[in-house]
Amino acid sequence: xxxxxxxxxxxxxxxxxxxxxxxxxxxxxxxxxxxxxxxxxxxxxxxxxxxxxxxxxxxxxxxxxxxxxxxxxxxxxxxxxxxxxxxxxxxxxxxxxxxxxxxxxxxxxxx
Amino acid sequence: xxxxxxxxxxxxxxxxxxxxxxxxxxxxxxxxxxxxxxxxxxxxxxxxxxxxxxxxxxxxxxxxxxxxxxxxxxxxxxxxxxxxxxxxxxxxxxxxxxxxxxxxxxxxxxxxxx
Numbered sequence: 001x002x003x004x005x006x007x008x009x010x011x012x013x014x015x016x017x018x019x020x021x022x023x024x025x026x027x028x029x030x031x032x033x034x035x036x037x038x039x040x041x042x043x044x045x046x047x048x049x050x051x052x053x054x055x056x057x058x059x060x061x062x063x064x065x066x067x068x069x070x071x072x073x074x075x076x077x078x079x080x081x082x083x084x085x086x087x088x089x090x091x092x093x094x095x096x097x098x099x100x101x102x103x104x105x106x107x108x109x110x111x
Numbered sequence: 112x113x114x115x116x117x118x119x120x121x122x123x124x125x126x127x128x129x130x131x132x133x134x135x136x137x138x139x140x141x142x143x144x145x146x147x148x149x150x151x152x153x154x155x156x157x158x159x160x161x162x163x164x165x166x167x168x169x170x171x172x173x174x175x176x177x178x179x180x181x182x183x184x185x186x187x188x189x190x191x192x193x194x195x196x197x198x199x200x201x202x203x204x205x206x207x208x209x210x211x212x213x214x215x216x217x218x219x220x221x222x223x224x225x
Contacts, residue, residue: 034214036154038154041218042218042219043115043202043204043216043217043218043219044154044202044214044216045216046213046214046215049213089153089154091154096166096167097142097144097159097161097166097167098156098159098167098169099144099156099214100156101146101153101154101155101156102153103152103153104153
C-alpha cells in the first residue's frame with residue numbers, strides 16, 4: 001500500500017550547520033513530492049517540491065534530492081537558523097487529488 | 112499575500128453533536144482539501160473537492176463526514192455525529208492545480224470532542 005515515512009523522528013543541529021532530513025516512500029507511482037514545514041500551532045507551509053522526472057531542485061537555502069531507485073527523498077537546509085526549528089513533513093502525490101504525508105521529523109536548532 | 116482562513120480556531124463539542132468547520136480558500140484557487148492531524152501525529156488526507164464535487168476521499172472520510180461549497184467563498188466540513196476520536200486539528204487547504212502545487216494551508220481548527 002501507500003506509505004511515506006521518515007528515517008529520523010528528531011534532528012538536532014547547531015545554528016549555521018547544514019541539516020539533512022530524509023524520507024522514504026513506497027509508492028513507485030508517485031510522481032510529485034513536496035516538503036512542508038509546520039511550526040507549532042500552525043498549518044503546514046510549502047517549502048519546495050520536485051517532480052519524478054527530476055533528481056534535484058534548489059530553492060532559497062533548501063535543496064530537495066530525489067532518488068527514485070531507492071525511493072528516497074531528502075531535504076537539505078543550508079546554514080540552519082533558529083527560525084528553521086519546526087516539524088518537517090515529506091508528502092507524495094500520485095497524480096490525483098490525494099496527498100499522502102509522512103510521519104514528520106522535528107528539527108531543533110541550537111543557538 | 113492571500114491566505115486561507117478557518118473558523119473557529121477552537122471548537123468544543125459533546126459526543127454525538129454535529130459540527131461544521133468553515134474555511135475560506137484563496138479566491139482564485141480551484142481545488143480544495145480537508146486534512147486532519149491528531150495531536151503529535153502526521154497530517155492525514157480526508158477529502159479533495161473540485162468543481163462542486165468530491166474528487167477523492169480517504170477511508171477516514173466515512174458517512175459521518177460531508178463537504179460543501181455553499182457559495183463562492185466558503186468551503187465547509189461537517190461531521191454529523193462526533194466521536195471522541197474525531198478530536199484533532201482540521202486543516203483546510205487550497206491550490207490552483209490538481210497536482211497539489213503549493214497547497215496553501217489554513218491555520219486549522221482544533222476540534223475537541225468531550
